[in-house]
Amino acid sequence: MTLKLGVIGTGAIGQEHIRRCSQVLQGATVVAVTDIDLKSASQTVDRFGLDAVVLPDGKEVIDAANVDALIITSWDPTHEAFVLQAIAAGKPVFCEKPLAVTAAGCKRIVDAEIAYGRRLVQVGFMRPYDQGYRALKKVIDSGEIGRPLMLHCAHRNQKVDENYTTDMAITNTMIHELGVLRWLLDDDYVSAQVIFPRASAHTHAKLRDPQIVLLETVKGARIDVEIFVNCQYGYDIQTQVVGEEGIASLPEPSSILLRSKAKLSHTILTDWKDRFIDAYDVELQDFINGVTKSELTGPSAWDGYAASVAADACIAAQKTPGVVQISLPPRPAFYPH
Numbered sequence: 001m002t003l004k005l006g007v008i009g010t011g012a013i014g015q016e017h018i019r020r021c022s023q024v025l026q027g028a029t030v031v032a033v034t035d036i037d038l039k040s041a042s043q044t045v046d047r048f049g050l051d052a053v054v055l056p057d058g059k060e061v062i063d064a065a066n067v068d069a070l071i072i073t074s075w076d077p078t079h080e081a082f083v084l085q086a087i088a089a090g091k092p093v094f095c096e097k098p099l100a101v102t103a104a105g106c107k108r109i110v111d112a113e114i115a116y117g118r119r120l121v122q123v124g125f126m127r128p129y130d131q132g133y134r135a136l137k138k139v140i141d142s143g144e145i146g147r148p149l150m151l152h153c154a155h156r157n158q159k160v161d162e163n164y165t166t167d168m169a170i171t172n173t174m175i176h177e178l179g180v181l182r183w184l185l186d187d188d189y190v191s192a193q194v195i196f197p198r199a200s201a202h203t204h205a206k207l208r209d210p211q212i213v214l215l216e217t218v219k220g221a222r223i224d225v226e227i228f229v230n231c232q233y234g235y236d237i238q239t240q241v242v243g244e245e246g247i248a249s250l251p252e253p254s255s256i257l258l259r260s261k262a263k264l265s266h267t268i269l270t271d272w273k274d275r276f277i278d279a280y281d282v283e284l285q286d287f288i289n290g291v292t293k294s295e296l297t298g299p300s301a302w303d304g305y306a307a308s309v310a311a312d313a314c315i316a317a318q319k320t321p322g323v324v325q326i327s328l329p330p331r332p333a334f335y336p337h
């Protein structure tokens, strides 16, 4: 069976996911697309030679009779409504991160999915599908470095535009760390604090950049995450886990070691598209396979919610000097892992 996909949002990652679903992955085809910029949707259909219709809005894509499942790649604040509409239509939905921009929004999705009675939602947390993160988790789980005590992380983007605001450093960027670190450590967060170093000259009026977020987990690990979205030099993701008996670090993406012009060098990637290209392929193939077997196992609405509960606390901590407590309700039996 070929899964027929509807895609809402044909911007940067929408086009990437359409390319991979129609040209790289197995078992799916894109049959309907939309964007508030309908010209972009039409151009995307042409660009990838899709046998797909352009529909006027997201609701029409969700309700289209020939659409089996949805991919939501529109702007962050639009995700919640589209996911709720997909659940109401009983259709599986892959939603890019964040699941919603607030924990309350994510909770409405969790409640709707539980009321529906079967998993329909996968969140676009791709890092658990990344080979480097998987290798790091294997080392931690093996016990080789002992219990994790401290994590030092960095999420650096080359630059962002003027629409990107201080809170988005959490909801749009650090949400990846909030998602992947609880998976990596099999843990949850209990508190957050935010520290602002001197601002970079490359930032703008609505964005305090960089930021350092300090997290504490239920098991007592301490995590620092540097978020620096105008770092200029490249796209750089770092995760170092300090354990009782050793240190394990996320591997660098492989690159040629170059000897040239009296220098020894590696290239640093500049774009998330390239840094996680394989992980996006694996996560979407997992979604397609999961929908086909009626058994979604990727990052769940609960994972989106748990990350968002912590994100809310980080945003509160941006406005308050000091530590903000994080309180995640018990995990419902509906989400066994």
Ligand SMILES: NC(=O)C1=CN([C@@H]2O[C@H](COP(=O)(O)OP(=O)(O)OC[C@H]3O[C@@H](n4cnc5c(N)ncnc54)[C@H](O)[C@@H]3O)[C@@H](O)[C@H]2O)C=CC1
Binding pocket: 008, 009, 010, 011, 012, 013, 014, 034, 035, 036, 037, 040, 058, 073, 074, 075, 076, 078, 096, 097, 098, 124, 125, 126, 172, 272
């Ligand atoms: N997992 C990851 O690493 C990444 C995830 N993302 C997420 O994917 C989403 C899209 O990001 P980008 O592609 O970078 O942004 P973008 O701005 O390039 O594309 C978003 C598209 O959604 C469209 N759109 C906005 N509201 C809409 C609506 N109500 N109905 C239909 N279309 C609508 C816009 O016109 C635009 O074409 C965001 O939620 C972002 O957080 C983005 C980049 C990487």
Ligand SMILES: O=C1[C@@H](O)[C@H](O)[C@@H](O)[C@H](O)[C@H]1O
Binding pocket: 157, 172, 173, 176, 229, 272
């Ligand atoms: O999800 C992504 C973007 O939306 C976000 O803006 C970037 O900061 C992240 O690095 C990227 O992975």
